[in-house]
Each structure stands twice: as C-alpha cells, then as structure tokens.
Amino acid sequence: MITTIRISDRITAQGEEIAKEADGRVTIATGLHMLTGWPVTRLLKSAAAALALAMVTLAPQAQAQSLLNVSYDPTREFYRDYNAAFARHWESLGNSAPTIETSHGGSGSQARAVVDGLNAQVVTLALAADIDRVAEAGKLPEDWQAQLPHNSSPYTSTIVFLVRKGNPKELNDWGDLVEEGVQVITPNPKTSGGARWNYLAAWAWAEKNGQDPQEFVGKLYKNTPVLDNAARGSTTTFAQRGIGDVLLAWENEAYLALKELGEDQFDIVVPSVSVLAEPPVALVEGNIANDAQRELANEYLNYLYSPEAQALAFKHFYRAWDTSAAAPEDVERFPEVELVDIESFGGWKQVQDEHFGDGGIFDQIYVPQ
C-alpha cells in the first residue's frame, strides 16, 4: 500500500509501506531509500470520511410523526392556528408531539409540485380540479372527494368585492363592474384557483340576469389593469399599491384584509349572486410512508370537521358547517347570498376545458379566435 509519511516539518515522502514501527511510525521504500516517519492522513481518505459524515447527518429523519400539508395561498393564518390546535389534540390522544409543516402558494403550482414529487401527505387546495390533477398522476384514488363529508370540503367560502372606503364608485353588484372607467383587480385565472371562482361568479351573475355571459366576462377583464399570479398578489396590488376600484376576493381574504389593513380603508360588498367555493382536502395515498403516518394524516383531516376546528375556520372568516362551538359573532358576520356551486357549471373537468384551457373562453377575451 502506498503511504505518505512526514519526515520533517515541510518534507513528506511517498512509497510502499514495508513496516510499522512500535511507536506508530511507518517505514516506506521509495525505490532509492528506506524512510521512517509519521504517516500522513491522505487527503482522499479524509474527504471520504467527511462525505460519509455528511451523509449520516443529512439522512432523512424518521418520518413517523411528521406531516407535510400542501395548501394554497389564503389559508396561511387558518392552518397556523389549526396546526397548533391539532398538535394539542394529537397529544391528548396519548401520542408524542407531531411535526406538521405547511406549504402555501398558488393552488395550481402547489398541485404541480405534488405531481412532480413534493412529498406531501395531505393536500388542502383551492379547487377540486387541482386535486384531480394529483389523482390523475396516480397518487390518490379517483373517488377521493367521496371520502370525507361535504365533498371533502371542511370549510367553504365565496367571492365578494372589496372596495375603497365609502364605495365611491357605487359598485354594488356584478353589473356595476363593467361600467366605463371602473378598474377591477383580480388574479390570472390561468395561474390562480381563486381567480377561477371570481370568473365563474361573474359568469353565473350574467346568466341569471339575462346577459350574454361570455361578453360580460370579456368586458370585466377589459377593465382589469393588472393580472397578478395569485390571490395574495392581487390583494397587495389593490391594498398596498392603490390600484383599482374593486378587488374580487375570497370572502376570508377580504375580511382578513379589513382586519390587517384597517377597517377605515375598505368596505366589503356582497354581490347578489356568487359561487359556493369548496376548497377540498385529501390524503395523498402515494406519499404515505407507513401506518403511523397514515393514522396521523387521517386524524389531521378528520379533526378539521370537529367543532373546535370548525370554530377556528369561522374565526378565520371561512363559512364552515358546524356552528356548535363557534363564537356567534363569527357566524353572524356572513350575509345571505345566492350561491351557485360548481356542479351547475357542469363540474370542474368541463369548466377547465371550456373556460380555462388553452384557447378556451378566457383566452379568447384577449385573442379573438
């Protein structure tokens, strides 16, 4: 074996090792001489050792008590509270504290991340269509939406208008939004789940009021000066940058904007017709590592329907189902509104192809075909 030894401070020599001395020095034969000195750790050896050490430290931690919930943009605040509540609940069942992580972003891109391999055990997205994409990739069963109550939607929401204080342009219903000189802020339905609900709500109003819906949404988007990528971006554009007269927003997002940015700046206007937005939740079968994790994930989803969690949803401005533990003022906040659900548009699959697909009705607003 070739060994390197140190002969003096600066001089090293390499050669075939022929003997080990009792004091730890080694003797080598260089071809000319026999030399004895302290062996030097070879660079490669130490590099390999460092690499091995790094592998050990970076190796994935045990997965049993951890969970990744991939969610969409406006649920940040709700799931922050829910995760804490669920952790308490889980511990009260006699388990050790779980590690729950939540990732937020545009619903579509979150779904794509899961399809492309993000290791999420639970998805809680803005539309069933996005979870359908994950199902198409074979990560959960086709009939996932039948597994939990209320179409797997523990909370619902709708689309409302957020207008400047005092509603100076008198925007009271969808029909007012297509007037000349009104600027409407809504995200891009191609990239944002919430924006698709906005679009459909406008469509539903036009249908119910005897207008040509395609022409109506066309006019609506002609009044839109900025198309952000996601709901949060639009809220920022409207609230912080001062662009536009009305923001089409999730109801919970609108109340949150009021709470965070001051009630003296904005008003919420509830239109006569809106959509019943059902943001569903599902367990991603393909990403479950073991039974312990499945149990945790199942309980995580089931507990969403408990009175405590439903109360939390109400508190975060969602229209949930079970009012038994909710604070009355959280429930009474929501005005009655005629809500149209996705089935009346023919289901997500049809809506997606007809309206938001490549060259679909939304694209035709900008490029006549």
Place this chain on the structure above:
Amino acid sequence: MARPLIHRSPMPGLGLSAGITLTMLSLVVLLPIGALLLQGANFGLSNIWATVNRPRVWAALYLSFRLSLFAAIFNLVFGVLLAWVLVRYRFPGRRILDAAVDLPFALPTAVAGIALTALYAPNGVLGGFARDWLAPLGNLVFGPFGAQFTGKIAYTQLGIFIALVFVGLPFVTRTVQPVVEEIEREVEEASATLGASRAYTIRRVILPMLSPAALTGFALALARAVGEYGSVIFIAGNIPMLTEIAPLLIVIQLEEFNYDAAAAIGIAMLAISFAMLLAINLIQIWSRRRIGHV
C-alpha cells in the same frame, strides 16, 4: 488508428481536469438543455411551430426580446460610464457606490420586483412624482404633437424596462471595470501628444480597448433580461398581448400541466437567444479583426 479524444499534453493533470470540466458542464448546462430539447423532439417540430405561431405567443416573445434589447443597450451605455467613473475618479462614497453595483446580483429577484413596484406604483414615491409632475409636463411639451403620457410606470412596459435595467446593470459594469483599470494613462497621453483631440482619443483609442469587454457585458445583460421572471412579474401588469412576458407564458402553460407547450415556447426562446448571442460573438470577432487584439 482512431484519434484519441484528448491529446496528450506535456502539462500534467489534463485528463483529470478535462474529465471534471466535461462532467460539470454536462451536469449543469448540457443535461437540462438536452432535456428541454428532448421534450420538444417528442412534441414534434410542426407542433412546436403551431404552439409558437399564435398572436399571444408572438406578442410575448416580441415584448420580452425587444425590452431586453433596449435594457441591454441602456446598460451598455450607462454601465460603461459607471465603470469609467468608478475607476478613474476619486470621490467620497466611491467604495460604497462600487459595492452597491453588485446589489442587483445579491438581492432575490422577487425582493427587487416588489421594491421597484412599491417605488413606481402610482401611490409610490417615484410613481407619484411621475404621475403628478412628469406627466403634465410631458403632455405640455409633447401634447401638441399628439403624444400622450399618462405617467404610469409600474404595470406598463416602462416598468418592465426599469426592472430589466436594474437586474442587468452589474453585468456591463463588472466586465468593463477591470479593463478600464488596465488602460494605461500613457496611452491617452501619447494620443494627446500626437495631436489627437479628446473625442478622437475616446473614439479611436479608448473605445476599441473597451469594446470587447463591453460587448461581453452587453450579451450577459441581454441574456439575463430575456430570462428574467422573478422581478418582472411584480411590476408588469401581466395583461395578455400588452405586458405579458414570454417566461410568464411558459409558467401559465405549466400551470395547465401543458409541459409540451411550455417546452415549445422555451425552445423558441432558446433559439432566439442563441441567434442573438451568436450575432454578438460574430461582431466581437469582426471587431477584433479590425482593431486587433487589445
């Protein structure tokens, strides 16, 4: 006898270093581009053309490349000036300014985009100034000629241009700066003693020495601007046909799980970028021939 791929060189370690270089280059650059081209090849050339040959895609490509070109030209002029000032003059705060040039490199592009939008939005400091002062002034002067300026910067093409200038500036300055440092003053003095005017010295002595580096910086700034997504997305209004950049169109296709169409637009951008960089390289070769190595 087959020629070996790598000739033996008297310098030791060639095999090893060539191996490392090729492996790294393949992993980091060639493999992703290969994957993109493979995706495109599966899609088929006629399908790629059908995807790209639509008014909306053309509009986005035209917008992206046109504004990138403008931004790179702007950076070429002001980046060279900045490099010259930073090297040749001594003034208080010069070192801080010198360090600040790198900020667009260091800042996450999203942060840059949000900061620029906050500044240039109608209720921002600069955006408000533009709306309240520049716009009336501009319309006073140019109004009679039929030009209209609303004073909007953010959410227009002007906003995109500003974001692209921001991210591209360091490329030109940082490539030109060392060359300016290398220029010996004696050369300028010799030019002056031989009777050349200052303008003539700049045109025939300084600029030829700077131009290779400046062109390289220009190409880098251009390439960066074409691909820029993070900062532009906040300041562009993202309205189809008007302020929708090509990279956003790719993201939209991905959102629809339409990987083929995304790859098709990607390949179109790659082809145009490649043609532009090739043209810049040819200009460099031509200018080197004309004025020799400097």
